[in-house]
Amino acid sequence: MSEINNCYNTWFGEVCLEDGLKVFRSKNLKESFQSCKNWKLPFSVKDAGMIAFGSESEYYRNLRRTALQVAEERVRKELQSDERYLISLLKALDEIDLGINLFSEKIRDIEETRESSLTEKFNQIVSDLKTFRKDLENEINSHAERIIPNVSSIAGGVIAARLLEKAGSLKKLASMPASTIQIIGAEKSLFKAISRMKKGKKAKTPKHGIIFQHPYIRGLPKKKRGKMARFMAAKLAIAARIDFYGGELNEELVEIVRKKYGELQER
């Protein structure tokens, strides 16, 4: 802010009030557009801008072009950092799970050998970790709901975040065919199967990846799981595309998946 000498920052440069408006047009509109904080201006930016650009149409043409460029850059950056945040929450969740398992094992080891007041403390740590895990999971769910509403409405926040993590970015996830989404996270077993086959051995290719953790798949008898996974992967592929293009939540998509699950359960 440079109001001291009666000068103000505007998106197109500096404007000073000295018997009339004096305009110093910026050489880099994108830069001045992003550094024009003021409180109330004692003049109309547009009036001053017309001096800089000569006509109303030139004023708006430049303003719109600059605003669009800046907005696109900001959106790209923010969405990237949103995705990174979600992925880092997910990694924290996995590490906490490891911690909980590790401590629980230790507690069992100690308890098996002798009574000890130490197990009290261990138990406390585990229960704190579990509380924290819950908070973390809530944060993952609400963040996933915001940035990938459609994928997470079908898959749930945690599985959705995991798909995002494995794919690398929403952009990549959105460009994957359903058949790939179906086996995301099963790559290791896929590679194993391929290398076995190359050696001329028998191998089963994996049918389901991360989405196998979904209650709608786990909740089905084994022989129906492949069918459900295929169906869900197809809908997730659509959901990822809607999310990538910034679409709103499409309730129908979840509804179809729920119905399919119901059908398969009954048959």
Next chain:
Amino acid sequence: MRVIKEILNNTFIVEHRDSSFLATKSRYPPFYGEKKIGDYREWKAYRSKLAAVILNGYTPSIKKDAVMLYLGVASGTTASHLSDILDSGIIYAVEYSATPFKKFLELAEERENIIPLLEDASKPENYSGIVEPVDFIYQDISQKNQIEIFSTNADLFLRDGGEGIIMVKARSIDSTSEPSEVFNFVLSELEKFFDILKHGGLEPFHKDHIFVHVRK
């Protein structure tokens, strides 16, 4: 298809195959899944609160060459119709969440009367060097302090005699009180700084919402 009534610039009630609907005349394609018949883009009241206001019988006069500041433009459902209406005006569109704004940018690319601003409406000082004095402020942000946000923006940008529409969702202001109490509170707050021209509910399209139309 036939036009039954003109409501605002480029805004009509049209009849098509025995059903009538609100629409704006537009040379652009559908944007949010609405139907388009001939040049007329359906304006869905379940998706847009301003359409609900109009269908409930009240039409604020919005001039086609008005300069408008829109706070909380989201992905641009309502803005797409305002852009049809203000065909010789300008819309400064503010939204702070990148997720819906990404979709909105598709609209902003296509429409020459839209200036997109990824900004926080509670920090108008950040865009005071960009937005010119405006004739109209449209606010739809569902925030607890949205009246304060509206007033500060009006103080900075709304010309004297300029008007505004504020959409209020009772639950966003106070989730425990009765909606009618919340609305009374909101009206009394607005009355301190503005003339209230009209207010009313958005049922059946949006539950526990009101619009307030004010003048500075």
